[in-house]
Amino acid sequence: DIVLEQSPDxxxxxxxxxxxxxxxxxxxxxxxxxxWYQQKVGQAPRxxxxxxxxxxxxxxxxxxxxxxGTDFSLTITRLEPEDFAVYFxxxxxxxxxxxxxxxRLDIK
Amino acid sequence: QxxxxxxxxxxxxxxxxxxxxxxxxxxxxxxxxxxxWVRQSPERGLEWIGEIxxxxxxxxxxxxxxxxxxxxxKSGNQFTMNMQSLTAADSAVYYCARELWxxxxxxxxxxxxxxxxxx
Numbered sequence: 001d002i003v004l005e006q007s008p009d010x011x012x013x014x015x016x017x018x019x020x021x022x023x024x025x026x027x028x029x030x031x032x033x034x035x036w037y038q039q040k041v042g043q044a045p046r047x048x049x050x051x052x053x054x055x056x057x058x059x060x061x062x063x064x065x066x067x068x069g070t071d072f073s074l075t076i077t078r079l080e081p082e083d084f085a086v087y088f089x090x091x092x093x094x095x096x097x098x099x100x101x102x103x104r105l106d107i108k
Numbered sequence: 109q110x111x112x113x114x115x116x117x118x119x120x121x122x123x124x125x126x127x128x129x130x131x132x133x134x135x136x137x138x139x140x141x142x143x144x145w146v147r148q149s150p151e152r153g154l155e156w157i158g159e160i161x162x163x164x165x166x167x168x169x170x171x172x173x174x175x176x177x178x179x180x181x182k183s184g185n186q187f188t189m190n191m192q193s194l195t196a197a198d199s200a201v202y203y204c205a206r207e208l209w210x211x212x213x214x215x216x217x218x219x220x221x222x223x224x225x226x227x
Binding site: 001033035037043044045046047050056088090092095096097098099100101102 | 153154155156167169170171203208211212213214215217218219220
């Protein structure tokens, strides 16, 4: 199985700041098939980004995805109060589809 | 608006069988996409269980394949997952999801159902 390692485990920032979350794969992911999800307490994950940088329906353009080899990142260019949540990466290039352990984005 | 709703027991005995149903509204189970089950626990994180197409074709996570089966009920616009030989390690929130264009990207999710395996 492809293992996804997310870093950092926790990121503490203030509204208005820029957040960069990382996801590293244990092996090459076919055609950069990585997605990012946001999860708030008591809710299901919500799809944010898929492919290299495609945003899901209704996702604001402050959310951006980047790919460099087996390293993937999610950038939130200017944090809004509603962005503080847990973020997961997922690879959908090779079954079984796997998720990272998550990065918690906290308000500083 | 696509909506998914899980239903089933919240408590299952060890060695028992879990049966969960996902009812879909706002879309047809016969759409050209796959329908998945994903579970989440503090110990194992998010784990993909498997997926089913409206024809009945299935793909399962090899780690669970021996214990899982899925089926589709077109008349009820539902799909179901059965998991056998449960242990405490199977306690989790179980989600059903609709994939984006059959890509194994989980576009729409149910709210989740907490299942506890305990005697």
